[in-house]
Amino acid sequence: MKRFENQVAIVTGAARGIGFGIARRLGSEGAAVAMLDMDTEQLASAESELSGAGIETLSVAADVTERAAVEGAVAAVLERFGRAGVLVTCAGMTGQTNLNTHEVDPADFDRVMDLNVRGMFLCIRAVLPHMLKEGYGRIVNIASISGKDGNAGMLAYSTSKAAVIGMTKVIGKEYAGTGITCNAIAPAVVRTAMVDALPEAQVKYMTDKIPMRRTGEIEEIAAVVAFAASPEASFTTGFTFDASGGRAVY
Numbered sequence: 001m002k003r004f005e006n007q008v009a010i011v012t013g014a015a016r017g018i019g020f021g022i023a024r025r026l027g028s029e030g031a032a033v034a035m036l037d038m039d040t041e042q043l044a045s046a047e048s049e050l051s052g053a054g055i056e057t058l059s060v061a062a063d064v065t066e067r068a069a070v071e072g073a074v075a076a077v078l079e080r081f082g083r084a085g086v087l088v089t090c091a092g093m094t095g096q097t098n099l100n101t102h103e104v105d106p107a108d109f110d111r112v113m114d115l116n117v118r119g120m121f122l123c124i125r126a127v128l129p130h131m132l133k134e135g136y137g138r139i140v141n142i143a144s145i146s147g148k149d150g151n152a153g154m155l156a157y158s159t160s161k162a163a164v165i166g167m168t169k170v171i172g173k174e175y176a177g178t179g180i181t182c183n184a185i186a187p188a189v190v191r192t193a194m195v196d197a198l199p200e201a202q203v204k205y206m207t208d209k210i211p212m213r214r215t216g217e218i219e220e221i222a223a224v225v226a227f228a229a230s231p232e233a234s235f236t237t238g239f240t241f242d243a244s245g246g247r248a249v250y
């Protein structure tokens with residue numbers, strides 16, 4: 001079943017890691033995928049991999065923390081495809097980790113919040129007028145189990161992901177009568193470049209908490225996102241789906 005035939009999905013942070021896996025999954029189910037990322041080199045190779053697999057793609061180089069760049073990116077997608085019914089906001093960073101709160105650099109805190117929270121808001125804000133006009137939209141925000149549970153040593157990241165969950169609830173309620181849904185996914189650890197860059201002690205702390213005793217696979221996260229982004233996920237909004245190997249049971 002091709003759930004995304006004739007649909008256009010914008011995926012932020014699509015050049016690598018989980019965002020790339022989501023772009024590949026939505027594309028393999030028929031979506032044309034606008035791949036948005038600020039890493040132009042990585043974006044070019046990611047885009048050529050997907051287009052080589054027969055997926056219709058558009059690569060959009062943009063920094064999601066810059067309002068003008070985000071608005072320009074969404075305009076470019078609408079110009080090319082005429083629509084954008086799916087938005088997956090995946091661009092994110094951990095910032096410094098393995099530190100207690102009194103050791104956190106306020107400038108690092110600001111960077112993490114700017115990308116993980118404000119950048120997400122800017123992307124959603126730019127796409128909503130189009131979705132409202134169409135009377136249809138699926139917004140899927142990539143949160144984290146740290147936003148539900150709070151990971152010690154990850155103050156800025158956990159705070160930002162809790163904010164993502166809060167933002168998702170507000171948007172879900174505000175647009176509940178419009179055909180637009182907004183949900184989040186809260187993954188536990190997935191071995192990507194982002195996680196490989198963390199101190200091993202921090203990765204062990206997070207992995208030890210997973211009852212399945214293993215890390216998640218990118219494909220497992222993409223599968224949950226694909227459901228939340230699909231037309232059949234029509235009676236769920238403001239919700240945060242779990243993808244944490246049993247760590248969150250709420």
Ligand SMILES: NC(=O)c1ccc[n+]([C@@H]2O[C@H](COP(=O)([O-])OP(=O)(O)OC[C@H]3O[C@@H](n4cnc5c(N)ncnc54)[C@H](O)[C@@H]3O)[C@@H](O)[C@H]2O)c1
Nearest residue numbers: 013015016017018038039063064091092144189190192194
């Ligand atoms: N990997 C995990 O264990 C894990 C767990 C839970 C949640 N997440 C979340 O999933 C998302 C993706 O994580 P990942 O592990 O794939 O990370 P990653 O670092 O491998 O990929 C992140 C992508 O976002 C892009 N990006 C960063 N800043 C950007 C900006 N300002 N503008 C545009 N693009 C930007 C990067 O270039 C990169 O391609 C993040 O939001 C992360 O918090 C990851």
